[in-house]
Amino acid sequence: MNTKEIRRLFPILDQKVNGKPLVYLDNAATSQKPLSVIEALDRYYREYNSNVHRGVHTLGTKATDAYEGAREKVRRFINAKSTQEIIFTRGTTTALNMVATSYGRANLQEGDEIVITYMEHHSNLIPWQQAAKRTGATLKYIPLQADGTIDMKDVEATVTENTKIVAVAHVSNVLGTINPIKEIARVAHQRGAVIVVDAAQSAPHMKIDVQDLDCDFLAFSGHKMCGPTGIGVLYGKRELLEKMEPVEFGGEMIDFVELYESTWKELPWKFEGGTPIIAGAIGLGAAIDFLEEIGLDNIAAHEQELAQYALERLSAIEGLTIYGPKHRGGLVTFNIEGVHPHDVATVLDAEGIAVRAGHHCAQPLMKWLNVTATARASFYLYNTKEEIDQLADALQKTKEYFGHVF
């Protein structure tokens, strides 16, 4: 993979921040966009902006073809059986809420269990808290090992015959832990539960095969994988989606409307009420083209190299604690002893380095780690080892700076 060439395709990376070349290490929050994605959005708005699925006119047909073409790209990207299983949503959060609201409330009752883990992002936690509250079901947590991984024995023990839904992150946005989805899915199915996968931190970085994982639902966001904001995907097995009620009602999703009754369109459109996210879907399609041209396996290997290099460089800094396992996705979450992560992030920003500081929308996990906040550097295909060197050097400076001002 030629990182130099790739970086040229991302115009935003070529700039100075606070007088220093930008080092963008906040990719788990959102990724930057390549020219091809920016141009796809630009072309849609300049050349064929139109509503989809209704216009008889030429632009309407073009827009519909592009929108539905993007759906086929997504299907291929995650190896779903059919485009009927691909629903465009606003993002991962909306997708997970749809499952919790539509599938959850219809299939949960008192005595049932929902099982999640301590490492879930709030978006794969609060929808289940709410579903539990509304239905009387119990919310249970799979505990974590000291290194932030999940032991399959704990999965076996926590998921019972009463469990109806198991919802778990594919990759933790804080620890970087890569969860054994295939094995967890097997246990869930043995007990008669469905498995919902939050793939927000995996879909941008590794090849996803929903048939191989045998997951029932899977959600991810476009903006973390070189696509625009405001577009995401909910994958669901057709037999499950068919039985589910829409969450939103209105235009685009109906078949026949009478005064007191209506019927819904077939899949996937019954879940896409209102004018859909046309430009977003087209932009996501362009992002998928871009990622596939480089190759998800190449991207994964590049990030592995960066993550292992970052672990090596950062763990050499005295007083720096790294959270999470050795084998991980492309991110490193850490704290410097005696320096609050906000202060770390501010000093790094003065060096042109963008990292995230805070609780990363994972408050229960922060509690488990016994910290209130952490700093996180997260990598993507355009990051380099030189940037990790810059990060390590700046962290050393941060330590000295605060050592000095104290």
Next chain:
Amino acid sequence: MSSNSPLDMLYRQVIMDHYKNPRNRGVLEGNSVDINMNNPTCGDRIHLTMKVEDGKIADVKFEGEGCSISMSSASMMTQAIKGKTVEEALKLATIFSDMMQGKEYDDDIDLGDIEALQGVSKFPARIKCATLAWKAMEKGLHQHH
């Protein structure tokens, strides 16, 4: 990092001193104002207790967790309002808010250590860290009235 860098204007010695040696730390027994506030986007939190007697803040203490800016600002705030009337404290809160927004503020009043926080206004992402304790104080005093 030169000594006059924006970073040095942010992390002034006096701020670090308040961070390291917070004044008025703890929880007041027999308080008349007891308020918790947090910053949900970053996890900073403050627990502020005040004893208001005859329209004056007779005593004040804070507990909390957060970055150097939020905790030093809390420490300075308690120092500044102790012994002041409720009106004076609220006036200080307004001045502080103006200062954070880079607005002209009333400089007739001696701000003491608080002036050191002026550098925060150059760091938009950190303003909410500095204002947390002040917002808690304002809310607490308004509730008390």
